[in-house]
Amino acid sequence: MQLIDTHAHLNYKAFNKDRSEVIQRCIDNNVQVLNASSQLSTSQQAVEIARAHPGQMFASVGFHPIHLDKKDYSIEDYQELITNNPEQIVAVGEIGLDYYHLESDNIDELKKRQKENFLTQLNLAQDNKLPTIIHCRDAYEDTLDILEGFSSKQEGVMHCYLGGRDIARRLISLGFYLGFTGIITFTNDEELLSVIKEVPLAKILIETDSPYLAPQPVRGKRNEPVYVKHVAEKIAQIKNTSIEEVAVTTSENARQLFRLNF
Numbered sequence: 001m002q003l004i005d006t007h008a009h010l011n012y013k014a015f016n017k018d019r020s021e022v023i024q025r026c027i028d029n030n031v032q033v034l035n036a037s038s039q040l041s042t043s044q045q046a047v048e049i050a051r052a053h054p055g056q057m058f059a060s061v062g063f064h065p066i067h068l069d070k071k072d073y074s075i076e077d078y079q080e081l082i083t084n085n086p087e088q089i090v091a092v093g094e095i096g097l098d099y100y101h102l103e104s105d106n107i108d109e110l111k112k113r114q115k116e117n118f119l120t121q122l123n124l125a126q127d128n129k130l131p132t133i134i135h136c137r138d139a140y141e142d143t144l145d146i147l148e149g150f151s152s153k154q155e156g157v158m159h160c161y162l163g164g165r166d167i168a169r170r171l172i173s174l175g176f177y178l179g180f181t182g183i184i185t186f187t188n189d190e191e192l193l194s195v196i197k198e199v200p201l202a203k204i205l206i207e208t209d210s211p212y213l214a215p216q217p218v219r220g221k222r223n224e225p226v227y228v229k230h231v232a233e234k235i236a237q238i239k240n241t242s243i244e245e246v247a248v249t250t251s252e253n254a255r256q257l258f259r260l261n262f
């Protein structure tokens with residue numbers, strides 16, 4: 001059974017000590033991985049990992065909104081990375097809006113900068129014909145406003161989806177997939193569970209967000225991509241189908257969205 005973890009961070013320092021063992025477990029368990037990035041250094045690292053493991057590891061490059069208050073970045077650096085690594089880079093992300101961490105004294109200014117940077121990177125993705133990986137926390141309405149204003153037809157995934165039915169419908173009608181993490185294995189959010197039940201499997205991706213968000217039964221540990229099977233299992237249970245069906249369909253979805261050749 002093949003599974004594709006469409007959102008992990010093996011490029012982060014949580015994996016510095018045993019990265020090769022973690023990747024070997026992915027290979028042994030037939031789990032392909034898309035490593036998403038948060039700034040230029042982790043983007044470069046994701047590309048290196050993909051280069052060393054063709055057909056097994058893939059990279060997404062981008063500048064995460066939570067870094068905007070402390071750092072700046074140059075879009076040219078990202079363009080250069082994309083131009084030089086067309087085989088490894090399959091998406092732009094994580095990009096989007098995160099209002100959860102905003103400090104109270106400069107909220108309006110930071111929101112404005114997050115929106116501007118989100119748009120700049122949506123354009124980067126469009127210029128390079130790449131799908132997007134959207135990060136959104138406490139900001140679904142503003143995120144949807146920007147996406148709906150940007151283009152009526154887009155390719156991408158709303159990763160770690162935790163929203164309700166209406167937002168899900170709007171995202172799918174724009175062309176987005178919904179990515180679900182280990183949170184769904186322990187949440188009490190009935191509306192979220194009903195979204196999983198109602199959304200067609202053809203619009204669902206599975207992910208771990210490793211090293212974060214470890215699912216039941218490994219909750220509290222460092223997460224890693226092989227645990228994506230627990231997310232697949234939970235979706236199968238909610239949708240009253242087999243884990244094989246979830247594996248086959250979500251893998252096909254990922255191959256289609258990110259144009260993976262294997």
Ligand SMILES: [Zn+2]
Pocket residue numbers: 094135136159160
């Ligand atoms: Zn995220």
Ligand SMILES: [Zn+2]
Pocket residue numbers: 007008009036094209
């Ligand atoms: Zn992430």
